[in-house]
Amino acid sequence: MNSQSLQDFKGVMDKSAAETVHDKLRAINDAVDNDFERMRDSEVNGFVELYSRYLxxxxxxxxxxxxxxxxxxxxxxxxxxxxxxxxxxxxTGLLSKLAVLKLNGGLGTSMGCKGPKSVIEVRDDTTFLDLIVQQIENLNKTYPGADVPLLLMNSFNTDTETAKIIQKYQDTNVTITTFQQSRYPRIIKESLEPMPATHEGYAHSDWYPPGHGDFFQSIYASGLVDTLLAQGKEYIFVSNVDNLGATVDLNILKDVVTRKVEYCMELTDKTRADIKGGTIISYDGKVSLLEVAQVPSKYIEEFKSVSKFKVFNTNNIWVSLRAIKRIMQADEMKLDIIVNNKEVAGQKVIQLETAIGAGIGYFENAGGVNVPRSRFLPVKSTSDLLLIQSNMYTLKSGSLVKNPSRQFATTPVIKLGNEFKKVAQYLERFGSIPDVLELDHLTVSGDVSFGANTTLKGTVIIVANPGNKIMIPGGSVIENKVVVGSLHVIPH
Structure with a gap:
């Protein structure tokens, strides 16, 4: 693209912009000779529609x-x-109408792991995916004839590796189907031109997965909606693969089937740690999801208030398959655009994304259910991992069950510093996972290590100053203490 055409490109809007981008993507598709670099028709059309709405x-x-x-x-x-x-x-009749889908597009890189996040070992040498398969297999064995299938929506980052991993589940009583969500080209922030900048074909870093709102388009384009409907499935339960609380709930399933709900979002009570989470609202008399990015700046503090907006979206969603087909056939769904600014290889780029929660306004008889916090157990960091691996929970048929010996309804707040960020570092710093049954709050910062069989109670804050080190000897019991500096804590 020469300088004049680039100027023309930056100035075009709506239909002309869509045509310009469409022609460019088609030209690149014609020039490349392998499937990875060639966009599917549904991807070209989906990106062009999103891009033109963004402009x-x-x-x-x-x-x-x-x-x-x-x-x-x-x-x-x-x-x-x-x-x-x-x-x-x-x-059995209710379960025979259900399919389960896990959003499996993320990598474990933020926790220092390679490959899909779903294969990180989270409890007793089992991975996220192991636990999910165990949960569904238990349903299918407990209720013969139910035959609940598992679907995995992969990204281009996780698809190949996941296809290999699921081979180990061949002998389980679970039918597993994978499909790949869309790949869209990143946009150069300065010129607003989609990658790549030339017609030489795409590099891996030119692509991105456009958020979980892409679920609707991708599952419809894959043909799986029709396949599931032909199998007698009516609803699909969608959740993040790293939310270990997102198990099949028969009470919710009965409610959506009985009341013919087309879209049901699970929300849970907000705490001060969740102040940025999206929440369900009535907007001009219609159900909608309000995200922090939509809130005018002068109302941000009001939005964060736990007294006015009391619940937030867990991203556990129950959706009617027939409704998805109807809406997608009519091309009615135009989800709110999330602009994600990134820097890749020194280049400032934009990713246009959408969220599945924003779809609530397009369905009839849609709403939410205020669920217990136990249905929201995401593992986004090693701080979350410590809680999941602790004696706060036990495992039963792949599901986490809160230890009845815990005397408080809430779970501990755990904040581990950068030295614990990667899973390998985290494991090196714990001789064994501490007893946290009586813990309220834990903050750890700096070069800190824990010996085996330690017990933490109440509020515990441990801060090693820069250049110093704190070792917590095995067998230590630390209760309501602030430890700062460089020392060994003597057990008692």
Whole structure:
């Protein structure tokens, strides 16, 4: 693209911009000779639609009208404790209508691991994926005839590796199907031109997966919606692969089937650690999801308040397959665009993404259910991993069960410093996972190590000053203490 055409490119909008980008992507597709570098038709069309909407939004920003926001009524947000448990004789029939999908696009790089995040060992030498397969296999064995299938939506980063990994589940009573979500080209921030900058073909770093909102388009384009409907499936339960609390819940399943709910979002009570989480609202009389990025700056503190906006989205979503087909066939879904600024190989780029939660407004009879915190157990860091691996939980058929010996309803707040960020570093710094049954809060910063069989109670803060080291000897019991400096803590 010469300088004049680039200037023309930067100035075009709407249809002309879409045509320009479409032609460029088609030209690159024609020039490359392997499938990895060639975009599927659904990817080209999906990106062009998202890109043209982004350009339009830059010239005409729409701000949410704060006075139209109201708290959701009981018809929009149910309480979990009001849901009826299905009688035993109904369970197989309910489960026969269900498929389970895990969003499996993420890598474990943020925790220092290679490959898909779903293969990180999280408990008793088992991975996220191992536990998920165990959960579904237990359902299928407990209720013969249910035959709940597992679907994995992979990204181009995880697809090949996942295909190899799932071979080990061939002898389980679980049918596993994978499909790949869209790959979109990153956008050069300065010129607003999609990668690559030349017509020489794509490099791996030119691509990105466009968020979990792409679920709707990708599962529809894959043909799996029709396949599942032909198998008698009516609903699909979608959740993040790293949320160990996102198990199949029969009470919620019965409720969505009985009331013919097309879209049900699970939300849980907000704490001060969750102040940025999206929340369900009534907007101009219609159910909607409000994300922090949509909130005008003068209302940010009000949004963060746990008194006004009391729940947040867990990203556990129950959706009608028939409704997905109807909406996608009509090309009605235009999800809010999330602009993700990144820097790749020194180049400032933009990624246009969407979120599955934003889809709630496109479905009929849609709403949410306020679920217990136990259904939201994500593992985003080694701080989360410590809690999951501790005696706070036990494993039962692949599901985490809170230890009944814990006297408090809440779980401990754990904050581990940068020295614990990678899984390998984290494992080196613990002789064994501490007893945390009576722990309220743990903060660890600096060069700190724990011996085996330590016990932490109450509020414990351990800070090693720069250049210093703190060793917690094996067998130590630390209760309501602040430890700072460089020393050994003597057990008692």
């Amino acid at each position: 339009k939004s830059r010239s005409k920003k729409q701000e949410i009208q704060w006075d139209l926001i109201q708290q959701p009524g009981e018809n929009m947000l149910s309480r979990y404790d009001t849901l009826a448990e299905p009688p035993e004789h109904e369970v």
